[in-house]
Amino acid sequence: MNINSAIINGAKVLKDNSISNPFLDSEILMAKAIDKDRKYVLLNSKRPIDIDDLNIFQKLIKKRSLGKPIAYLTNKKFFWNSEFLVSNDTLIPRPDTELIIEKVLELTCHKKNISILEIGIGTGCILLSILKERKTFYGTGIDISKSCLNISKLNAIKLKVGSKLKLYKSNVDKFTLGKYDLIVSNPPYIKKKILKYLEKDVAKFEPKLALDGGLDGLSAIRKVIKKSSELIKKNGKFVLEIGFDQKNIVISLLKKEGFYINSAYKDLANNDRCIVCTKI
Numbered sequence: 001m002n003i004n005s006a007i008i009n010g011a012k013v014l015k016d017n018s019i020s021n022p023f024l025d026s027e028i029l030m031a032k033a034i035d036k037d038r039k040y041v042l043l044n045s046k047r048p049i050d051i052d053d054l055n056i057f058q059k060l061i062k063k064r065s066l067g068k069p070i071a072y073l074t075n076k077k078f079f080w081n082s083e084f085l086v087s088n089d090t091l092i093p094r095p096d097t098e099l100i101i102e103k104v105l106e107l108t109c110h111k112k113n114i115s116i117l118e119i120g121i122g123t124g125c126i127l128l129s130i131l132k133e134r135k136t137f138y139g140t141g142i143d144i145s146k147s148c149l150n151i152s153k154l155n156a157i158k159l160k161v162g163s164k165l166k167l168y169k170s171n172v173d174k175f176t177l178g179k180y181d182l183i184v185s186n187p188p189y190i191k192k193k194i195l196k197y198l199e200k201d202v203a204k205f206e207p208k209l210a211l212d213g214g215l216d217g218l219s220a221i222r223k224v225i226k227k228s229s230e231l232i233k234k235n236g237k238f239v240l241e242i243g244f245d246q247k248n249i250v251i252s253l254l255k256k257e258g259f260y261i262n263s264a265y266k267d268l269a270n271n272d273r274c275i276v277c278t279k280i
């Protein structure tokens with residue numbers, strides 16, 4: 001069998017299982033199975049596929065047909081300007097979260113040597129993208145998941161910003177180290193009750209720890225806001241990702257903790273997604 005026919009067969013299996021981009025996914029999984037990039041796959045589609053590679057490919061197709069996200073099968077995801085390693089324990093970086101990077105870059109275009117804290121660093125996609133863009137900045141990342149810290153460390157090395165990053169395994173409540181010019185966070189903010197109604201790929205495969213915001217969806221956000229108000233310098237900026245229906249309540253929580261609201265921004269789907277505020 002050649003590469004192309006294997007891809008067509010794979011795409012058919014995916015389509016029969018209602019996977020939305022069957023052909024593209026099949027190509028990506030072929031590239032993973034034969035350990036090449038997609039360009040190689042497209043340019044060499046007539047080449048025969050080796051039996052061991054075909055086995056690997058079919059296993060990947062099987063997993064994808066059960067809904068496992070492509071990023072967990074390839075262990076990578078592109079975000080902002082870089083490719084990030086991901087694992088089953090990390091949330092997959094979302095295009096909507098790039099809004100945080102955009103806003104941070106606008107806020108810091110004349111700044112040098114500032115220190116940034118990220119609460120719940122996950123893959124590191126937010127903090128590391130900023131450190132890569134702003135070479136004089138320093139970053140500190142905390143997470144309760146050791147496995148996320150391992151992945152963000154590897155990503156920091158991959159993006160060549162490892163020397164500017166400190167990582168701590170800590171619960172947000174317990175962290176007391178330092179004062180920061182800028183704090184960023186994309187905490188879990190989905191209501192516990194609706195977790196199971198998220199898209200199947202998300203609900204079945206992404207870590208609950210990174211999604212579950214408790215009964216009202218705000219339990220992590222409350223802690224993050226409270227802690228940020230203690231760890232931030234006066235006039236420091238705080239950039240927070242929120243759920244589509246949380247803008248008003250989060251604004252009132254921020255005000256109570258002494259933040260001035262600069263703006264709320266919408267994501268690509270026109271949902272409220274990010275708040276920028278200043279500690280006064």
Ligand code: GLN
Nearest residue numbers: 186187188189190210211
């Ligand atoms: N935006 C993510 C989703 O839609 C949720 C991320 C989070 O809870 N921080 O699944």
